[in-house]
Amino acid sequence: MSEKVLLVDDEENFINTLAERMRTRGMDVSTTTSPKEALKMVEEESFDAVVLDLLMPEMNGLETLNIMKQKNPDLQIILLTGHATVEKGIEAMKSGAMDLIEKPADLKTLTEKIHKAQAKKMILVEKRTEDKIRNIIASKSW
């Protein structure tokens, strides 16, 4: 099953070219340069992974991540940064990011992380479904 990915970065050329490369590798990719639009898109569609730039003029990546996680706690978000440090990595994980990658990103590495994101999301969805079924069975006095 092809991964459904949302790319969010204020550099249009960057995300358009990256999206094209990802599509030739079988991924279903949407793009936006606007974090505010990205927030609407994650409400309307179900993405396996969001690749999100940390530093953007309209709204910074961590702020966007926090709002996205509030709307959908299962959303897997990979942060892109120009300078990946241990401190930034810890801050990103504490905020709920799945991973942090430094630009320029190696596409093979990014693709592997997106595969992991899809797998993680499927596990979370399966667990939620199991919990629902368990609750239904427990609530019925058969």
Next chain:
Amino acid sequence: MTDAKWKATTDSGFQFFGEMTGSISHEIKNCMAIINENAGLLQDLISLSQKGTPPDLERLNRLAEQIITQIKRSDTFVKKLNRFSHSVDTPINSIDLAEILNFSLDLSKRIAANRRFTLNLEPPPETIIISTHVFYFMNMIWRCLDFIMGKGAPDSKLIMKCKKISTGVKICFGPLQESNVRFEVSSMPGQTQNLLEILNGTIEVNYEQGEMILTLPEKYSN
């Protein structure tokens, strides 16, 4: 000035240097990321061509042009970084005020954009030359911009103006937001006070005009 004040001023200078160079390096990284993706796409298309898909020469040419565009763009950032790093070569220098203010805005605009502010300079009607400590002057301008952005509402435009007066120059920052709580200049961070002392400058606030005004002498003396 006391040793403690000099140390605080030096630390402030390092902080300013770090903020500006960090911002420029981020811009260069963005260019590198675009070049990386365009070069990667070039490789993808070559790989497809080797498997039998006829190459789209027009497409390949556009990719090459994109790479050249980003190299030129990153070169402007490196030139900015270079100029900034050389601002300490001759500490006291005569400068064209509008030109150095433009450069200071250029250094600051990415950080300002990330805080949702745009910066503009209204050029003065005449060329104004002052003699000052260039690095501390740029540090002072950044401190003023940083302070005003901290007091302002995001998604607004900050305007700088400058004019010659009999004793030196006035550099005005505004507009201050109407809802701004009245602040005392003495409430500005300590390093700003130290920079004012080094530059022999003063800061005042004109609430009617909605401006913060930095006044500096025409000739540096310390």
